[in-house]
Amino acid sequence: MKKILLISLITSSVFSQTSNIFEPIDLFDLEYVSNTEISPSGDKVLYQRNYNDIMTDQSFSNIWLINYDGTNNRPITTGNYKDNSPKWSNQGDKFIFQSNRDSKSQIFLFDLKNNSIQKLTNFQYSIQSIKWSPDDNYILFSSFIDSKRKSLIKMPEKPKGAKWNDPPVEISDLNYRYDSSGYRKPGEVQFFTIPVSGGTPRQISNIKPEKRAGQAEWLGNDKIIFSANLNDDSDYNTNNSEIYILSLESGKHEALTSRNGPDSSPKVSNDNSMIAYLGYDDEYLGYQQNSIYVMKPDGSSKFKIQLNLDRNISNIYWSADDKRIYFQFDDKGITKIGSTTLEGKFQTEVDQIGGLSFSRPYSGGFFSLSKNNRYSFTYGTSYNPADLAVGYKGSKKRLTNLNKDLFDYKKLGNVEEIWYESSFDGKMIHGWIVKPPNFDSSKKYPLILEIHGGPHTNYGFHFSSEVQLFASKGYVVLYTNPRGSTSYGKDFANLIHHNYPSQDYDDLISGVDFVIEKGYIDESNLFVTGGSGGGVLTAWIVGKTDRFTAAVVAKPVINWYSFVLYADNIGYFYKYWFKDLPWNDPESYLKRSPISYVGNVTTPTMVLTGEKDYRTPMAESEQFYAGLKLNKVETMLVRIPNANHGIASKPSNLIAKVNAIISWFEKYKK
Secondary structure, eight states: OHHHHHHHHHHHHHHHHHOOBOOGGGGGGOEEEEEEEEOTTSSEEEEEEEEEETTTTEEEEEEEEEETTSOSOEESSOSSSBOEEEEEOTTSSEEEEEEEEESEEEEEEEETTTTEEEEOOOOSSOEEEEEEOTTSSEEEEEEEEEOOOOOSSOOOOOOTTOOOOOOOOOOOOSSOEETTTEEOOSEEEEEEEEETTOOOOEEOOOOOTTOOEEEEEEETTTEEEEEEOOSTTTTTSTTOOEEEEEETTTOOEEESOOSSSOEEEEEEOTTSSOEEEEEOOOOOOSSOOOEEEEEOTTSOSOEEOOOOOOSOEEEEEEOTTSSEEEEEEEETTEEEEEEEETTOOEEEEEEEEOOSOSSSOBOOOOEEEOTTSOEEEEEEETTEEEEEEEESTTOOEEOOOTTHHHHTTSBOOOEEEEEEEOTTTOOEEEEEEEOOTTOOTTSOEEEEEEEOSSSSOOBOSOOOHHHHHHHHTTOEEEEEEOTTOSSSOHHHHGGGTTOOSSTHHHHHHHHHHHHHTTSOEEEEEEEEEEETHHHHHHHHHHHHOOOOSEEEEESOOOOHHHHTTTSSOTTTHHHHHSSSOTTTOHHHHHHTOGGGGGGGOOSOEEEEEETTOTTTTHHHHHHHHHHHHHTTOOEEEEEETTOOSSGGGSHHHHHHHHHHHHHHHHHHOO
């Protein structure tokens, strides 16, 4: 029996390795680049190389180093650790990084001259962000510090040896839990410095209890600039962050901004004379785009760069001469690097910045800038997860091809860009069709409509393991950016303001009709799925039409009334996505809730959610499942153990999600 089992396993392994079709088990072989860090001189690049371990079901990362011209590519750290966020010293002879080598995230120093690693911190809490001081003598970092609250409920002392239940958990915060990190602990984020030579960290901030400081930058060697929402009503007014200046000598901080709205991501100019930051005046819209602002270090002379770009901005850098600001932005599903003068003269530097989510084709990526305006960035297309590339003045050169060994013999589906008209109002909608490997246009194929979440996000020409796995099973896959999606301007994104879901349904169905007209779709086998905001729209679709053969609703919102009182950001959703509190306007909440249309559903519908999802909690899925069962609709509730809203945080969870969807569709395929 053992011999037969062994032969079976070997045969299965050989088949998996020789099959030219991309399969779920291949997810463990995928690698991608993140956190690229070009040296100050622009001649070398550090990058974080991420991979999955099939034996532990964990994702790990190491730090690699490569020359700007692509030569001498080599690992600096090795082993199954989470080595991440490398930061060059200003002289470029050392770098620091964070690692979980001792369970908690700590700071490590790598000296290029001595080719040695030194552990700098042995802090009792995990390190969050790290920055070199301008003179390279100190490291600035932040960390969450636990505190204790007085307990209201007093328990008598239990007898010696008695085994009682744990004491009651007392919750008094408005926002009392967060997806992925769990229930909120009492405490605050403080800033610390430590000498590069090592020693005891020194707390330099005095952030008041229960507040969390954000990103920080050095201003000279004796001050730091940081962003945070330290207002007394921060739980109720979650978007109202400010930029602060903190003196290392006194430990006191003061606000440099004061408007109602988020001010964040401060960047100090190279000559310390200006601070650039991102922000906007809060209009309580579902989607709000930011702008670049500049001020002096004392908070005076604020001005907005009048940039002729109707896109959201992130990741800003000053050019070497402080005359331009570089940044990244999404444009029609593609992430790009742009730059602008302080007078607003804008230009695109490079496109095809790679998304850092290889499960679904979301936009995003990362870049860094050297002192001579060279840049390194994550490079990606629909056919590769993020790799490393470099460039200068609009040029780009790809330096790595981490998955060549896999994709040299694994066939991927061809990705085709499309534009089509919405049946609702004729607006042009952007989308992509992914065809099965060995596609034959004379044949008929089943179609999967895959819908992105958000809803204020966007899909694009980015690699997606989920979509490719669907295509490898013989499905044509359609994914689109319906109204509400970002990267098409503020007005397009806000077409669903206080109106979601709504005509985004028409945009999606028009896309299905557009693909059917091409002649290679089997109209008796139409399927639909989506996660988060895509789960909302999938549930909405099966409540509006019976065209689809089967559906999988992943991590959805089903009842807006319960959602705004149960999701992990209670102070946010009711204020920005609705006109009023649910008990003051119940009709609006129910009108936009898929649960209101569950009586119309006849489509076999699976509901799939992570058991530790606090963004769209399991109770939302359970309501929909219960409604479907009561109406005797064919359904199944799938709970992914130990998974939060980002189901794909473990490779096996992503495999479970994909296989659940495919199995459900195969069950009902005609």
